[in-house]
Amino acid sequence: MTTPVLDVRSLNTAIHAPDGRRLHILHDVDLHIDAGECLGVVGESGSGKSVLARTVLGVHARTVRAESTGQVLLNGEDLLTAAPARRAELLGTGIAMVHQDPMTSLNPVVRIADQVTESLTNRRRMPRRERLRTAAALLAAVDVPDPARRARGYPHELSGGLRQRVGIAAALAGDPVLLLADEPTTALDVTVQRTVLDLLDRHRATRGLATLLITHDIGLLYGRARRIAVMYGGRVVETGPTEEVTERPAHPYTAALLRSVPRVTGPLRRELPAIPGSPPDLSRPVEGCPFAPRCDRAGSVCATVAPPVRAAGPAHTASCHFPLTAEAAPASPTSLERTP
Amino acid sequence: MATVETTAARPARTARRRPPAGVLAAVTWLAVVLLAALLLPLLPGFDPLHGDFSAPSAPPGPGHWLGTDAGGRDVLQRTVAGARASFAVAGLTVAVGLLGGGVLGLAAGWFRGPVDKAIGFATDLLMSVPTLILVMIAVSLRGPSLTVIGALIGLFTVPAFTRVVRAVVLALGERGFVQAARMIGTAPLRILRREVVPHVAPAALTFAFTATTVAIVAEGSLSFLGFGLRPPQPSWGGIIAEGRTTLGSAPWISLAPAAVLCLTVLALNYLGEHLRSPSRKATVNR
Amino acid sequence: MTSPFLGFAARAGRAAAVLLLVAVTALALPHLMPGSPAVAALGVTATPEQITAFEAGLGLDRNVLAATFDWIGAALHGDLGHSLANGAAVTTELANRIPVTLELFVAAQLVALAVAVPVALVSAWRPGGVVDRIATAGAFLWLAVPGFVLGLLLIWLTAVQLRLLPATGWVPFTEDPVENLRHLLLPALTLGLPEAAVFTRTLRGQLLDTLDQTHVAAARSRGMGAARLLLRRALRPSSLPLVTLIGIGIGTSLGGSVLVESLFAVPGVGTLASGAINGRDFPVIQAVMVVSAVGVVLATLAVDLLYRTLDPRIAHGHR
Numbered sequence: 001m002t003t004p005v006l007d008v009r010s011l012n013t014a015i016h017a018p019d020g021r022r023l024h025i026l027h028d029v030d031l032h033i034d035a036g037e038c039l040g041v042v043g044e045s046g047s048g049k050s051v052l053a054r055t056v057l058g059v060h061a062r063t064v065r066a067e068s069t070g071q072v073l074l075n076g077e078d079l080l081t082a083a084p085a086r087r088a089e090l091l092g093t094g095i096a097m098v099h100q101d102p103m104t105s106l107n108p109v110v111r112i113a114d115q116v117t118e119s120l121t122n123r124r125r126m127p128r129r130e131r132l133r134t135a136a137a138l139l140a141a142v143d144v145p146d147p148a149r150r151a152r153g154y155p156h157e158l159s160g161g162l163r164q165r166v167g168i169a170a171a172l173a174g175d176p177v178l179l180l181a182d183e184p185t186t187a188l189d190v191t192v193q194r195t196v197l198d199l200l201d202r203h204r205a206t207r208g209l210a211t212l213l214i215t216h217d218i219g220l221l222y223g224r225a226r227r228i229a230v231m232y233g234g235r236v237v238e239t240g241p242t243e244e245v246t247e248r249p250a251h252p253y254t255a256a257l258l259r260s261v262p263r264v265t266g267p268l269r270r271e272l273p274a275i276p277g278s279p280p281d282l283s284r285p286v287e288g289c290p291f292a293p294r295c296d297r298a299g300s301v302c303a304t305v306a307p308p309v310r311a312a313g314p315a316h317t318a319s320c321h322f323p324l325t326a327e328a329a330p331a332s333p334t335s336l337e338r339t340p
Numbered sequence: 341m342a343t344v345e346t347t348a349a350r351p352a353r354t355a356r357r358r359p360p361a362g363v364l365a366a367v368t369w370l371a372v373v374l375l376a377a378l379l380l381p382l383l384p385g386f387d388p389l390h391g392d393f394s395a396p397s398a399p400p401g402p403g404h405w406l407g408t409d410a411g412g413r414d415v416l417q418r419t420v421a422g423a424r425a426s427f428a429v430a431g432l433t434v435a436v437g438l439l440g441g442g443v444l445g446l447a448a449g450w451f452r453g454p455v456d457k458a459i460g461f462a463t464d465l466l467m468s469v470p471t472l473i474l475v476m477i478a479v480s481l482r483g484p485s486l487t488v489i490g491a492l493i494g495l496f497t498v499p500a501f502t503r504v505v506r507a508v509v510l511a512l513g514e515r516g517f518v519q520a521a522r523m524i525g526t527a528p529l530r531i532l533r534r535e536v537v538p539h540v541a542p543a544a545l546t547f548a549f550t551a552t553t554v555a556i557v558a559e560g561s562l563s564f565l566g567f568g569l570r571p572p573q574p575s576w577g578g579i580i581a582e583g584r585t586t587l588g589s590a591p592w593i594s595l596a597p598a599a600v601l602c603l604t605v606l607a608l609n610y611l612g613e614h615l616r617s618p619s620r621k622a623t624v625n626r
Numbered sequence: 627m628t629s630p631f632l633g634f635a636a637r638a639g640r641a642a643a644v645l646l647l648v649a650v651t652a653l654a655l656p657h658l659m660p661g662s663p664a665v666a667a668l669g670v671t672a673t674p675e676q677i678t679a680f681e682a683g684l685g686l687d688r689n690v691l692a693a694t695f696d697w698i699g700a701a702l703h704g705d706l707g708h709s710l711a712n713g714a715a716v717t718t719e720l721a722n723r724i725p726v727t728l729e730l731f732v733a734a735q736l737v738a739l740a741v742a743v744p745v746a747l748v749s750a751w752r753p754g755g756v757v758d759r760i761a762t763a764g765a766f767l768w769l770a771v772p773g774f775v776l777g778l779l780l781i782w783l784t785a786v787q788l789r790l791l792p793a794t795g796w797v798p799f800t801e802d803p804v805e806n807l808r809h810l811l812l813p814a815l816t817l818g819l820p821e822a823a824v825f826t827r828t829l830r831g832q833l834l835d836t837l838d839q840t841h842v843a844a845a846r847s848r849g850m851g852a853a854r855l856l857l858r859r860a861l862r863p864s865s866l867p868l869v870t871l872i873g874i875g876i877g878t879s880l881g882g883s884v885l886v887e888s889l890f891a892v893p894g895v896g897t898l899a900s901g902a903i904n905g906r907d908f909p910v911i912q913a914v915m916v917v918s919a920v921g922v923v924l925a926t927l928a929v930d931l932l933y934r935t936l937d938p939r940i941a942h943g944h945r
Contacts, residue, residue: 018754057847059843059846059847061843062751062837062842062843062846063753088849089849090849091846091848091849092847092848092849093849096847096848097844099840099843099844099847100840101840104839104840104841105840105841105843105844106841106844107841107842107845107859107863108841108937108938108939109862109863109936109937109938109939110858110859110862115845118845118848118849118850119848119849122849122850122851122854154938154939156938156939167844170844170848171848174848174849461640461643464644465644465647467874468644468919468922469648469915469919470880470881470884470915470918471881472880472881472882472884472885473880473881473884473899473914473915473918476884476899476900476903477655477903478658480903480904480906481655481658481659481660481906482658482660553770557772560772560774560775561773561774561881561885564774564885564889565884565885565888565900566904567903577774580774580775580778581774584778584781587778587781587782587786588786591782591786594778594782595779595782598775598778598779601772601775602771602772602775605770605772606766606767606770609766609769609770610766613766
């Protein structure tokens with residue numbers, strides 16, 4: 001067995017908000033990504049997927065304080081116990097991040113070349129000519145036309161799609177081993193989304209980049225992520241190979257997510273079902289299964305006992321008392337035994 | 341995650357609480373100064389012009405709490421008398437500023453377009469001239485009367501009042517109920533009286549606190565330069581200026597009234613800031 | 627403003643109108659004086675010929691507009707008239723004093739920035755932290771101290787109590803640079819420190835906005851440290867309101883320098899103005915008013931140009 005590039009073991013993260021509340025956001029998160037592999041992390045907003053990325057990166061919002069227990073291993077090195085200097089050194093060069101909104105994630109008054117080369121110039125001085133040359137090469141690698149001229153320019157001269165390419169170039173500049181992409185295409189036009197995802201795919205394959213692709217849109221992951229981790233209420237509720245999870249979901253939440261995705265094949269629905277209710281309030285501790293209040297399969301045990309991780313297929317696990325094992329996704333819940 | 345990423349620390353919302361200590365202190369201080377200015381001169385022994393020649397330049401002590409000046413006059417009594425002059429100027433300033441800024445701001449926000457542009461140009465013009473110099477010229481040509489000084493400082497607060505009022509009127513227009521009132525045929529004056537003025541008044545009155553401090557400081561500066569109210573009616577600035585020559589031997593002559601002036605400005609600023617703060621705004625703008 | 631040229635033309639037109647209005651007001655001043663300026667200046671023994679010559683010199687024999695245009699015409703040839711007090715050419719007088727006031731103004735801005743920029747940076751990086759709370763409260767207290775009180779306090783403290791610095795007077799830089807700086811320090815502090823409070827508040831607020839933006843989080847995710855981030859990434863987009871404040875400051879600085887210059891006996895435009903006003907020296911008053919208005923116009927232009935270099939989006943008309 002080779003060591004995975006990223007190995008997260010029973011990670012718990014709590015955040016102290018500026019207003020003094022302590023929010024326990026991540027609960028016993030386990031996941032790993034091998035070199036050249038793409039793991040898709042899917043969940044609603046508030047599921048903790050962005051906090052997961054920030055915790056792995058080690059950079060939280062400026063005014064919050066985060067506390068984590070467990071392990072975040074990057075090539076076997078535990079980042080949670082690493083010295084601050086070591087963590088700072090890894091930013092951009094070990095782990096890099098692609099941000100959600102390219103319109104706001106680039107500084108409007110700083111030349112593109114200076115932003116793209118940031119993770120290199122933070123550590124050593126780089127003459128202006130070299131910055132421009134390096135930036136142009138990086139921009140060319142992400143298919144930005146006329147890269148030498150663009151490097152000299154400013155972000156407002158570019159379209160949203162091109163800006164996101166600049167963002168990717170900036171992430172790749174330090175030659176990282178792990179790329180965290182937090183909803184990289186959500187802010188883009190549908191037509192541009194595909195080319196940006198293809199670009200990420202290409203660099204993952206050619207550079208052997210471990211990629212964590214965060215999205216709320218499970219449909220985006222077909223054919224791109226080899227494995228999927230479904231997050232709900234700060235927990236990984238189901239994980240497994242993409243085809244396994246999407247074709248034979250074990251967790252009712254995954255099934256509900258899949259039902260809310262429009263499909264090209266299969267019967268045409270007039271209306272996509274939304275999941276009733278809203279994600280749990282993170283400032284309160286949850287007993288039992290966090291999805292129970294919204295789950296149409298929940299029994300009385302779900303409100304009191306946290307569901308254990310169970311095997312649901314080859315390399316496929318789910319945390320549910322009443323998994324939809326071996327059934328088709330839109331299974332009828334009444335056909336199952338409901339009382340413990 | 342939006343709640344987690346909120347950065348600016350929000351002030352804790354505690355509705356319907358007692359006013360904070362700072363507000364109480366500020367109100368108390370202003371009340372003491374104003375009441376002293378109004379009532380103390382009515383007392384029989386009050387005479388800021390009387391010189392106690394047995395004790396010239398006496399340091400603060402039991403007989404004279406803030407000491408005496410070079411002419412043996414009681415600094416506390418002179419400071420109280422100075423408050424009358426300073427507040428008289430400030431009152432006139434605020435009246436002129438409120439009236440002028442109120443009318444111009446309402447007109448600019450109500451009519452918009454060319455009227456707004458013209459008023460904007462006029463206020464910009466007024467803001468680009470050196471205020472102090474013009475008041476000095478006026479005082480030199482017309483004499484240092486309370487009316488000239490108060491009215492002119494007031495004139496120079498008109499642009500700021502105009503901006504405050506205009507902003508509120510424009511914001512009201514965006515909220516639609518003024519248009520709604522217009523559309524159902526309510527007479528403009530009635531809309532102004534019933535809808536606009538009640539919303540404009542709190543913002544304008546809040547700014548009046550700032551204008552009061554501007555007037556007190558501006559009048560003080562004028563007096564300091566010898567262009568303010570003349571003795572025997574000295575303002576705070578005048579008293580402070582008188583003591584500057586004896587700063588080495590009797591610093592209290594200047595510094596005691598200066599401290600009173602600073603504390604008053606601080607109290608006014610604090611109240612103005614408190615009224616403007618977001619936690620209060622929610623109740624003011626409702 | 628759709629076309630940059632139209633925008634420029636509109637601004638230039640506005641500036642010209644402001645200057646003209648100021649000039650007309652300045653030339654109208656002698657008319658506002660009760661009684662006869664000529665008699666006031668020459669005394670009751672003046673002959674009618676002397677009075678006529680005096681009134682012609684001030685343009686009192688023509689209507690104000692005609693006098694204004696004559697004045698502007700002469701001014702464009704470098705002739706601002708002669709002082710009534712000592713007969714000296716106003717142009718020479720101004721040429722001697724403008725550099726002093728400018729030096730004082732620049733020094734005061736440097737003082738204000740030297741205090742405000744570091745304090746605002748540290749405050750904004752940790753809002754609600756110790757530095758921030760002290761700075762916010764301190765700036766608030768500081769704002770309650772008027773310039774003339776601050777000047778008195780500084781004189782009392784450094785010149786009277788500690789005998790460190792000269793309380794008043796001036797030595798030109800060309801004569802003795804060290805003495806010049808010693809004489810400059812107190813006036814510059816008096817003028818600059820109150821501004822520091824305003825600068826700090828403004829810059830802190832703007833920095834908080836900037837630091838909340840995603841591009842700051844992005845730079846941090848690429849490993850940029852706090853110091854570099856603040857100085858290289860956040861300061862520049864946050865400095866626009868500060869530039870505006872300094873620009874406005876040039877407009878109002880003449881008033882402030884009158885006060886500070888007379889307090890410290892600095893021979894600048896401010897003391898020239900207050901002396902002229904005291905002595906009803908109209909040619910000097912008129913020249914000072916118009917020159918300071920020209921200063922305001924130039925400052926506005928400079929602010930505009932600085933905006934363009936600070937924010938590339940403005941230069942491209944994206945904002």
